[in-house]
Amino acid sequence: MNRRSILIMDTGPIWELVLYRAVKELGFTSLRRNLTYFVSPEAYENCGSFLSSFKRKTTSASVVAELYNFIRGTLPTGQRQLWKQVYEEFENMDMDEDVVRLLGMDAELVTKYGPTDVSLLEIARRNLTQRPVILTLDNPFHAECKKAQISAELLIEVCNPII
Numbered sequence: 091m092n093r094r095s096i097l098i099m100d101t102g103p104i105w106e107l108v109l110y111r112a113v114k115e116l117g118f119t120s121l122r123r124n125l126t127y128f129v130s131p132e133a134y135e136n137c138g139s140f141l142s143s144f145k146r147k148t149t150s151a152s153v154v155a156e157l158y159n160f161i162r163g164t165l166p167t168g169q170r171q172l173w174k175q176v177y178e179e180f181e182n183m184d185m186d187e188d189v190v191r192l193l194g195m196d197a198e199l200v201t202k203y204g205p206t207d208v209s210l211l212e213i214a215r216r217n218l219t220q221r222p223v224i225l226t227l228d229n230p231f232h233a234e235c236k237k238a239q240i241s242a243e244l245l246i247e248v249c250n251p252i253i
Contacts, residue, residue, distance in 0.1 A: 095220040097144040098210050099185070101156040102227030103137075103245045104149065108157075108175045110134055116171055121164070127227070133249035140248045141183060144223070148186035150209035188213045199234075207231045214240045 110128040112118040128134045141147065161172045179185070190209035192200070199208045207228065214222040214235070224235050224242040235242035 094144050094223065096146045096148060096217050096222045097141065098213050098217075098222055098224045099147060099149045099153065100210055100224065100226035100228065100231070101153045101160075101206060103225045104153065104176070104179060105157060105160050106227075106245065107137070107179050108172060111175050111179075112168075112172060116168075116175075118168055118171075127245050127249045136249050136251060137245070140225075140243070146186065146220070147183045148188055148213060150206065150213060151187050151189045152206040152209045154187065156206055188216075203231055203234060207234075211235065211238060211240060214238075 106125065106127050109121050109125050113122050113125060128137070157176055161169050161176075164172060188209075190212045192205060195205060195208045195212060199211070207226075210224055210226075211234070214224055215238075222240065224232075224240060225245060225248065226232055226235075226242060227245050229244065232242045232244050
């Protein structure tokens, strides 16, 4: 397999992975309604194949903060197990985390997309020689990546590739 260089992951795809495993492995059936993209085992497998096509995976510290907000919105009794799933996903993917300082971000883009998405763009710019790809759920952010000439993929297309 011709492995691509670096995948930069947005919050949504990581959260979807965590939700899928929480529903399937931990029996958190109340979270099933939150699953949007992994509606079948094939969609999950397609995503796994996509992820494994990259040598390196990274995200920003801002993504971890957003994951905290998602987990905080769940039942307190399951939060520790959800964090365990996050840790396992990061370990399984050998995920790196980068910090992007607010003062290093374009203020207009932060206003439009928020600091998390802009931090992902900045990580991509820092790694241009490695042909970065950003994985996101967010259509407007996906369009901004394309406008900035940064390769980006939508999770829906990764889960359901056109053959």
